[in-house]
Amino acid sequence: MLTYTEVQTRCTAQMQSLAREVEALRQQLVQLRAKVIVRDSALAWEREQRHALAQAMALDLLRETPQPTAEQTVSGIDWPLVEDADTQALSEQQLLEDSLHAADLVICQTGCISDGAYWRVKDHCKRTGKTCLLVDQPTALRVVRIHPSGENGKVVAAQACIEGAP
Incomplete structure (x- = not known):
């Protein structure tokens, strides 16, 4: 017990x-x-303060009116410069065109050159239906080759034209 x-x-x-x-x-x-x-309360208060500050800054930016330049003001009338907007639109369009062209070259490099002309049929591209970029401009595409030929075996990048590439 x-x-x-x-x-x-x-x-x-x-x-x-x-x-x-x-x-x-x-x-x-x-x-x-x-x-x-x-x-959590401190974070919520901080978010509210940040949001209020952002709104105040946006309102301040909207309230500020840019001063017209001498070119914009003709006889006291504020005329917007259409040329500036057109120039900006054209430069943006040119950037887009350049980007698309560069993308086409990358696609050509991966789809045709790397895969043994997979998309090319009698000098025409299966993907676009147009004449192959490499037929029109054989020097347009440049390949970056990376090889250890620098000092102390460092890797060096060198551009080689497609025509001269082995």
Whole structure:
């Protein structure tokens, strides 16, 4: 019977110890939740302040009116310069055209040159239906070759024309 009492005492002590640990963990959980609430509140306030500042800056930019140049003002009337807008549109269009041309050259390099003229059929491109870019302008495409020929075996990039490429 004595061992039963000892076991009972030990179990009761363990239960009390676990109950104290659970209570400590609950208190820690409450503290951590409070810290999270404080942090989230501070973040929300900061976001609101940043949003208000961005709106104020946008309104300030809208309120500022640019001063007309002498070319824009003719006899007191503020005329916008159409040439500036046209020039900007043309330069943007030229950039787009250049980008598309460069993309076509990359596609030609990967689809035709690397794959043994996969898209080329009798000097015409299967992809575009037009004459192959390399037939029209054989020097248009340049291949960048990377080889270890620099000092101390460093990698060096060199351009080689497609016609001269081995």
